[in-house]
Amino acid sequence: MRKFFLDLVNIRHNTDFEKTKSSISDGIYLRGYNFWILICSTVLSDIGLDVNSAAVIIGAMLISPLMSPILGIGFSLAIHDRKVLLQSLENLTTAVLISLGVSVIYFYLSPLGQPTPELQSRTFPTLLDVLIALFGGIAGIVSISRQQQTNAIPGVAIATALMPPLCTAGFGIGTNNWNYFFGAFYLFFINAVFISMATYLVTRYLRFPEKKFINRKIAVQYRTWFIIISMIALTPSIYFLYSVYKKELIKTDINELVIMPIKKEGNEILKWEVTDNDTATFIKAYYSGKQLSDSLLKTIDSTLHVHKMYSYYFLPLRVNLTKAEVSQLSADMTRKIIDEMHLQEMKEQIRILNPADTLSFTQIFKETKIAFPFIDTLSHGWMMYPDTSHVIDTFPIVFYKTLSPVDNEKTTQLYNYLRERFARDTVVLIEK
Numbered sequence: 001m002r003k004f005f006l007d008l009v010n011i012r013h014n015t016d017f018e019k020t021k022s023s024i025s026d027g028i029y030l031r032g033y034n035f036w037i038l039i040c041s042t043v044l045s046d047i048g049l050d051v052n053s054a055a056v057i058i059g060a061m062l063i064s065p066l067m068s069p070i071l072g073i074g075f076s077l078a079i080h081d082r083k084v085l086l087q088s089l090e091n092l093t094t095a096v097l098i099s100l101g102v103s104v105i106y107f108y109l110s111p112l113g114q115p116t117p118e119l120q121s122r123t124f125p126t127l128l129d130v131l132i133a134l135f136g137g138i139a140g141i142v143s144i145s146r147q148q149q150t151n152a153i154p155g156v157a158i159a160t161a162l163m164p165p166l167c168t169a170g171f172g173i174g175t176n177n178w179n180y181f182f183g184a185f186y187l188f189f190i191n192a193v194f195i196s197m198a199t200y201l202v203t204r205y206l207r208f209p210e211k212k213f214i215n216r217k218i219a220v221q222y223r224t225w226f227i228i229i230s231m232i233a234l235t236p237s238i239y240f241l242y243s244v245y246k247k248e249l250i251k252t253d254i255n256e257l258v259i260m261p262i263k264k265e266g267n268e269i270l271k272w273e274v275t276d277n278d279t280a281t282f283i284k285a286y287y288s289g290k291q292l293s294d295s296l297l298k299t300i301d302s303t304l305h306v307h308k309m310y311s312y313y314f315l316p317l318r319v320n321l322t323k324a325e326v327s328q329l330s331a332d333m334t335r336k337i338i339d340e341m342h343l344q345e346m347k348e349q350i351r352i353l354n355p356a357d358t359l360s361f362t363q364i365f366k367e368t369k370i371a372f373p374f375i376d377t378l379s380h381g382w383m384m385y386p387d388t389s390h391v392i393d394t395f396p397i398v399f400y401k402t403l404s405p406v407d408n409e410k411t412t413q414l415y416n417y418l419r420e421r422f423a424r425d426t427v428v429l430i431e432k
Contacts, residue, residue, distance in 0.1 A: 074199025103170020137198025
């Protein structure tokens with residue numbers, strides 16, 4: 001039985017060392033054929049992301065040559081081959097810059113250029129993405145190392161999805177949407193690191209012959225440097241895995257504490273997401289169904305506080321349509337609904353972050369007159385600044401007129417008082 005099991009899991013049998021090294025070394029070069037394949041793959045991926053076509057994106061992933069230099073990094077670290085390592089790093093860097101450049105140009109010139117679900121899905125890595133990259137890398141190096149040709153590489157190329165997040169990062173630059181750039185490039189980097197790590201581990205397990213050195217001292221130096229480089233390459237993966245794991249725990253908690261209670265009320269969740277503001281984190285839930293009751297909203301808020309999620313605020317956004325009806329809407333109607341949702345979202349954020357805005361103006365004016373008798377008239381409003389991710393930052397603007405000229409000290413006292421009164425770090429104070 002033990003022999004049967006060992007034979008079942010044995011991958012050292014039929015390993016072709018020379019073929020593997022030759023296949024990886026030849027594939028890392030971005031010259032001639034590979035260069036044009038990279039350009040075509042990038043443009044296809046850009047088009048697929050832009051028009052939200054999964055089929056086009058899959059085609060781009062199948063022909064993308066990005067996998068080879070990433071496999072080359074892990075392989076060269078395992079066999080201590082400095083030449084292959086430098087070639088892999090050089091060609092991967094070149095491929096990344098070319099892909100980003102082509103994507104930036106495409107999305108800058110594209111008449112569409114709007115965030116699609118395919119683009120949005122590439123802006124945040126999950127624990128599943130880490131596992132896909134890890135096991136995809138294992139499948140890739142095991143497949144390449146066989147004496148017989150296998151059909152696993154196309155599946156690995158589709159599963160690990162290196163080109164789409166890189167093109168999404170280009171979309172972020174081309175449209176000046178830096179949240180998309182950092183989120184997508186973070187996903188690409190995680191994929192690259194874990195594929196390289198899987199390649200390194202499998203290559204070491206398969207006992208590929210390491211590069212031999214005539215001088216023992218040089219051999220020790222190379223071994224030391226390769227260990228250091230391996231640690232530098234692998235250390236970020238530990239941090240990424242931990243950070244992704246923490247995000248998954250938070251999402252699980254949000255799903256249980258916020259989303260499930262809404263579903264139990266008979267509502268349908270169309271989409272939900274978590275976005276960060278300078279001072280708060282919003283849980284946005286787009287749903288269809290009946291209006292959420294005040295008691296349910298209070299229950300959700302109190303539940304978040306009980307679980308020590310003090311900076312999290314629930315932002316329900318109701319769409320009185322089903323998922324099927326939403327999918328049948330025209331582009332213009334969808335855009336109008338999104339605009340209305342953003343307006344509603346802005347109002348809700350202001351309501352949550354600016355409780356002082358609901359205070360009576362008469363009350364604020366009377367209090368200020370008592371504290372500062374030199375005030376003649378006072379008026380105020382709120383200015384909103386949405387950033388590229390549609391997160392709204394607001395601050396109060398106060399216009400005042402004095403009965404007589406006042407010095408800078410009194411003006412500073414008025415400014416500090418109004419900051420405290422409005423509970424804001426910044427107040428724009430303008431004398432009429």
